[in-house]
Amino acid sequence: MDRDALQLSREQMRSLGYRVVDLLVDHFAGTEEETGQTPSRAALEEALREDLPEDGQDPHAVLDQVEEDVLPNTRRIDHPRFFGFVPGPNNFIGVLADALAAGFNVFSGTWISGAAAAQVELVTIDWLRKLCGLPEGAGGLFTSGGSMANVTALAAARHAMLDDILDDAVAYCSDQTHTSVDRALRLLGFGPDQLRRLPSDDEFRLDLEALTEAVATDRTDGHRPFCVIANAGTTNTGAVDPLPALAEVADEHDLWLHVDGAYGAPTAICKRGRERLTGLDRADSITLDPHKWLFQPFEIGGVLVRNPTHLRRAFRLEGEYLEDAMGPEEEVNFSAYGIQLTRSFRALKLWMTLKVFGRQHIAAGVRRGFERAEQAERLLRKRPEWTVVTPAQMGIVTFRCEPNGWNPLRIDALNRQLPPAINEENQRFLTKTTLDGRPVLRLCPINPRTTREDLRATIDRLDALRQTMSVS
Ligand SMILES: Cc1ncc(COP(=O)(O)O)c(C=O)c1O
CATH class of the missing domain: 1.20.1340 (dopa decarboxylase, N-terminal domain)
Structure with missing residues (x-):
C-alpha cells in the first residue's frame, strides 16, 4: 500500500x-434476525x-x-420488519450502481464532465415524468432527497410566480404537510406567516373550503397568494389531498400547484397508485423520492417541473471558471437546474434498477406495500382492544390500543410507551405520530420483502406487550 x-x-x-x-x-x-439497535x-x-x-x-x-x-x-431501515417513519427498502442493484458511481466518481453537474451521466438522468427523469402523466417537455432532476426536491420546486415557484419578490406573498398547505416544506420556504426567505397551514378535513386532507376562503381573505387583505402545496401521500397517514379540485382552485386563482409526493408519487408506477393519484398530472411541480418507494439506497430524491425553464431561470448562474463547461443548449448541465454544482451520479441506481427488474415487477413490489398495510388493518380490526384510526391508504395504517375502561390520558400514555417497548427488542421497529392531538401508532409496511407473518407477529407482540403494561 x-x-x-x-x-x-x-x-x-x-x-x-x-x-x-x-x-x-x-x-x-x-x-438478519434483528433490526439493528439504537x-x-x-x-x-x-x-x-x-x-x-x-x-x-x-x-x-x-x-x-x-x-x-x-x-x-x-437500524436496518431496509429490514422487512422495519415499519417506522418511511422505511428505505433498497435493492442490491442500486447498491452496486452507487458503488460504481462513487468508484468512478462521476461528476454529473455538467455535460462536459459527465455526458452519459446527464443522458441517463434525462432518460430516467423522463420515465418518471411519463409515469406521473406530465406532458412531454416537462423535466427535472435528481436531488439528495425530498427536502431538497421541495426547496428546488418552491424556488422555481418563487421565481415564476413572484419574480423573487417575496413581500406579502403567501403559500398554502394542510396541517399534515411535511415540515420540509416549512423549512424550504424558510430557506427561500419567506417568513413563517407566509405559509398558511390550514386545518385538514376529517380524512387528513387539505380542506378545499378552508383553502378558497383563505385565498379570498388574503387577496382582500392585500396579500399575494402564489402557491398551493398539496400532498400525494402524507407521511402521517398516507392521505392524498384532492388533487383534481386543487388543480381547479390553482387555475382559478393563478396559484402554482406543487405536489409533495416524496412518499406517495412513486406509486404512479402501478395501477393502484395511479388511481389514487388522479390529478397529479395537473401539477406545476412534483417531488417524488426514489429512495422511499422506488427501492433505492439513500440519497435520491426527485423533482419534476411542468416547465423546466422555471428551474433554469431560478438557478442558473455562471461562474467564469465554468465558461468551458456550458456547451450547446441540448447538452444539459444539471447544475444549472438545481442547487448543487458537484453532483454524484444518482440517476445510475434508479436507471439500473428499472432496467434490471422492469416496470411491472417494481409495480408489483409497490402494490405489495398497499396490500400489506391492508392486511395489517384487517389483523388489527379483529382484535378487541385495538382501534384503526385511519384505514390503510398508500401503504400506511394508523391505530391505537384502547383498552376498555381506561381513561384517555392512560390510553395516550400506553400508546406512547408501546413503540419504545417493541423497538428495544430489536426484532421489529415502528413509530408513532400524533393525529388530532393524540398519539397513534403507525405501520408503514412498504418493504416488498415483508411477509404477512412479519405483520402478524408484530401485532401479536404489540398485544403481548400491552398486556404487561398497566400505565397509571
Ligand atoms: C411527504 C414527505 N415529504 C418530504 C419528505 C422529506 O424527504 P427527505 O427525508 O428525503 O429529505 C418526506 C420524508 O419522509 C416525506 O415523507
Whole structure:
C-alpha cells in the first residue's frame, strides 16, 4: 500500500472489496434476525471515540471495526420488519450502481464532465415524468432527497410566480404537510406567516373550503397568494389531498400547484397508485423520492417541473471558471437546474434498477406495500382492544390500543410507551405520530420483502406487550 498516494495494491483492493461484497450479500440475503439497535451516546462514545489516527491502520482491522461497532449499531431501515417513519427498502442493484458511481466518481453537474451521466438522468427523469402523466417537455432532476426536491420546486415557484419578490406573498398547505416544506420556504426567505397551514378535513386532507376562503381573505387583505402545496401521500397517514379540485382552485386563482409526493408519487408506477393519484398530472411541480418507494439506497430524491425553464431561470448562474463547461443548449448541465454544482451520479441506481427488474415487477413490489398495510388493518380490526384510526391508504395504517375502561390520558400514555417497548427488542421497529392531538401508532409496511407473518407477529407482540403494561 502506498499511503502517501492513498493507493492500495490490486490484491488489497480485491480482498477488501470481496469482504465488503460478502457483507452486503449476507445483508441482502435476508438472514438478519434483528433490526439493528439504537445504543446510547455514552456507549458509542466508548466504542468509537479516538484521536485522529496519525499512521493509519490495517484496512482489514478498520473493516472489522465497521462490522463490530458501526453497522450493528445502526437500524436496518431496509429490514422487512422495519415499519417506522418511511422505511428505505433498497435493492442490491442500486447498491452496486452507487458503488460504481462513487468508484468512478462521476461528476454529473455538467455535460462536459459527465455526458452519459446527464443522458441517463434525462432518460430516467423522463420515465418518471411519463409515469406521473406530465406532458412531454416537462423535466427535472435528481436531488439528495425530498427536502431538497421541495426547496428546488418552491424556488422555481418563487421565481415564476413572484419574480423573487417575496413581500406579502403567501403559500398554502394542510396541517399534515411535511415540515420540509416549512423549512424550504424558510430557506427561500419567506417568513413563517407566509405559509398558511390550514386545518385538514376529517380524512387528513387539505380542506378545499378552508383553502378558497383563505385565498379570498388574503387577496382582500392585500396579500399575494402564489402557491398551493398539496400532498400525494402524507407521511402521517398516507392521505392524498384532492388533487383534481386543487388543480381547479390553482387555475382559478393563478396559484402554482406543487405536489409533495416524496412518499406517495412513486406509486404512479402501478395501477393502484395511479388511481389514487388522479390529478397529479395537473401539477406545476412534483417531488417524488426514489429512495422511499422506488427501492433505492439513500440519497435520491426527485423533482419534476411542468416547465423546466422555471428551474433554469431560478438557478442558473455562471461562474467564469465554468465558461468551458456550458456547451450547446441540448447538452444539459444539471447544475444549472438545481442547487448543487458537484453532483454524484444518482440517476445510475434508479436507471439500473428499472432496467434490471422492469416496470411491472417494481409495480408489483409497490402494490405489495398497499396490500400489506391492508392486511395489517384487517389483523388489527379483529382484535378487541385495538382501534384503526385511519384505514390503510398508500401503504400506511394508523391505530391505537384502547383498552376498555381506561381513561384517555392512560390510553395516550400506553400508546406512547408501546413503540419504545417493541423497538428495544430489536426484532421489529415502528413509530408513532400524533393525529388530532393524540398519539397513534403507525405501520408503514412498504418493504416488498415483508411477509404477512412479519405483520402478524408484530401485532401479536404489540398485544403481548400491552398486556404487561398497566400505565397509571
Ligand atoms: C411527504 C414527505 N415529504 C418530504 C419528505 C422529506 O424527504 P427527505 O427525508 O428525503 O429529505 C418526506 C420524508 O419522509 C416525506 O415523507
